Amino acid sequence: MEWVNAIVQGTLLGGLYALFAAGLSLIFGVMRLVNIAHGDFIVLGAYLGLSVTTILGIHPLVALVFVVPCMAMIGYILQRGILNQTLGGDLLSPLLVTFGLSVILQNALLEIYSADPQKMNAGALETASVSLGDLSLGVLPLLTFGIAVAVIAALQWTFYRTALGRAFRATSDNQEIAQLMGLNRRHIFGMAMALALAVTAIAGIMLGIRTSFDPSVGGGRLIFGFEAVIIGGLGNLWGTLAGGVILGVAQTIGAKIDPGWQLLAGHIVFLAILAVRPNGLFPRVSG
Amino acid sequence: MPDPILQISGLDAHYGDFQALFGVDLDVAEGEVLAIIGANGAGKTTLLRSISGLTQNAPDMIQYRRAPIGGLRADEVANLGIALVPEGRQLFPSLSVEENLIIGGQIGRKGPWSLQAVYDLFPILKERRAQQSTSLSGGQQQMVAIGRALMANPDLILFDEISLGLAPIIIKDIYDALPGIIGEGMSALIVEQDISKALSVSSRFYCLQEGRVSLCGASATVAREDISRAYFGVA
Numbered sequence A: 001m002e003w004v005n006a007i008v009q010g011t012l013l014g015g016l017y018a019l020f021a022a023g024l025s026l027i028f029g030v031m032r033l034v035n036i037a038h039g040d041f042i043v044l045g046a047y048l049g050l051s052v053t054t055i056l057g058i059h060p061l062v063a064l065v066f067v068v069p070c071m072a073m074i075g076y077i078l079q080r081g082i083l084n085q086t087l088g089g090d091l092l093s094p095l096l097v098t099f100g101l102s103v104i105l106q107n108a109l110l111e112i113y114s115a116d117p118q119k120m121n122a123g124a125l126e127t128a129s130v131s132l133g134d135l136s137l138g139v140l141p142l143l144t145f146g147i148a149v150a151v152i153a154a155l156q157w158t159f160y161r162t163a164l165g166r167a168f169r170a171t172s173d174n175q176e177i178a179q180l181m182g183l184n185r186r187h188i189f190g191m192a193m194a195l196a197l198a199v200t201a202i203a204g205i206m207l208g209i210r211t212s213f214d215p216s217v218g219g220g221r222l223i224f225g226f227e228a229v230i231i232g233g234l235g236n237l238w239g240t241l242a243g244g245v246i247l248g249v250a251q252t253i254g255a256k257i258d259p260g261w262q263l264l265a266g267h268i269v270f271l272a273i274l275a276v277r278p279n280g281l282f283p284r285v286s287g
Numbered sequence B: 001m002p003d004p005i006l007q008i009s010g011l012d013a014h015y016g017d018f019q020a021l022f023g024v025d026l027d028v029a030e031g032e033v034l035a036i037i038g039a040n041g042a043g044k045t046t047l048l049r050s051i052s053g054l055t056q057n058a059p060d061m062i063q064y065r066r067a068p069i070g071g072l073r074a075d076e077v078a079n080l081g082i083a084l085v086p087e088g089r090q091l092f093p094s095l096s097v098e099e100n101l102i103i104g105g106q107i108g109r110k111g112p113w114s115l116q117a118v119y120d121l122f123p124i125l126k127e128r129r130a131q132q133s134t135s136l137s138g139g140q141q142q143m144v145a146i147g148r149a150l151m152a153n154p155d156l157i158l159f160d161e162i163s164l165g166l167a168p169i170i171i172k173d174i175y176d177a178l179p180g181i182i183g184e185g186m187s188a189l190i191v192e193q194d195i196s197k198a199l200s201v202s203s204r205f206y207c208l209q210e211g212r213v214s215l216c217g218a219s220a221t222v223a224r225e226d227i228s229r230a231y232f233g234v235a
Helices: A002-031 A038-056 A060-086 A092-113 A139-161 A163-173 A175-180 A185-210 A218-232 A237-257 A259-276 B044-052 B074-080 B097-104 B115-121 B123-127 B138-150 B168-182 B195-201 B224-232
Strands: A129-132 A135-138 B004-015 B018-029 B033-038 B062-064 B082-085 B156-160 B187-191 B204-209 B212-218
Touching: A002 A038, A002 A135, A002 A139, A002 A163, A002 A185, A002 A218, A002 A237, A038 A060, A038 A092, A038 A185, A038 A218, A060 A092, A060 A185, A092 A218, A129 A139, A135 A139, A139 A163, A139 A185, A139 A237, A163 A175, A163 A185, A163 B097, A175 A185, A175 B074, A218 A237, A218 A259, A237 A259, B004 B044, B004 B187, B018 B044, B018 B187, B018 B212, B033 B044, B033 B195, B033 B224, B044 B074, B044 B082, B044 B156, B044 B187, B074 B082, B082 B138, B097 B115, B097 B138, B115 B123, B115 B138, B115 B168, B123 B138, B138 B156, B138 B168, B168 B187, B168 B195, B204 B224, B212 B224
Parallel strands: B033 B187, B033 B204, B082 B156, B156 B187
Antiparallel strands: A129 A135, B004 B018, B004 B062, B204 B212
């Protein structure tokens, strides 16, 4: 029973990792941009949530109403103002620029919020649980997993059922020809980054309710996000959810064997999958 | 002669570091079908890339309805009503046939072309509309590429080597369909290596040789040996 419990808890944890990963997956899919600062944007989302809840005295989940549009706007401006200039050449310049952004973000957060660990207070939600037979499931992890599934489904719908998604796919296929269709790729990329950071805002708030955070934790979240994306296969959003779940389960089972093995077990499973299936478990089939 | 819809004057254009066009002068009248012929590397594709905004030039070198467009981006040029059927089809592999057509029409210009009109022109595409565009035959892909450009309801349509890599019977089908397409009052610029096909659908032609206009005139009356000379540069 303890093992079943570990697997179920790991699955729910995987929902959070899928939220970390979804934004990464999306922007890589649309513009082949690897955003090293992604983890720091997750942390930025958490801090924005903290500020909004403290100033307005509202519940962290209600703060999403403010933080999500705010992060989306930051994403659009960032893409149009800076990141678009780095695209088109080799992969190195966007890597370096986002690495620089990561350093700037961390230090700005340190300056504004100090290095003290912070946490958002979600009240009774944090400790509430439901019993399912012998299992006791936290309401917060369940909610996080549900949100992750909803976010992935919404992104999938956007990609395959809307004009914006069509523009994303066309621009990703061939930027020049997409321009000939009257699509301004700078704007399309801006929209993609806005969407990615909107999802990142959700990830940041869920992170900030679940655990304490400080300006330096972004790097770790970036790694989890990367691992979930790679395990699931690049360009496949449902695969990203599966990747998050596999990573989460590996970590909780590792922790079950020995509490010190939690992170190590996740990394080992990631490396094992990368060795056996270099394109991930569910790479995009079309193309 | 009616007002030119497109006027190119003294166009110098580069393909990478290489200068591909030298002082090209050319104009397309409203409703006219113009052919551009020339050997490989004569600068035909560079000319179309310059007009469509994929290659940027000095603004005044290219004028569309008397407005300078040489410095505009491709998406801005597309919104003015110029569409390109690119060499090698260049469909979007992630999009279905129907989505390829829809995205061609997403700039929302008014005109006779709609999804239904394209399906009426090429009925086979309606049967294949849910398929991946890459699963079609070369000729069907060319129909999608033409349909995608028409969906923008352009006033000027540019065709780049639409016969390239297709079977002769397919080429014939597509050229048979062309008058019906252009007959809707559009102007067209056809770049083609198949000289007789190009001359048969156009009223005037320009021949490019090593980046310069080597001959131009009426398609119906030009002598074959003059074209050979202008095409290959033999004396």
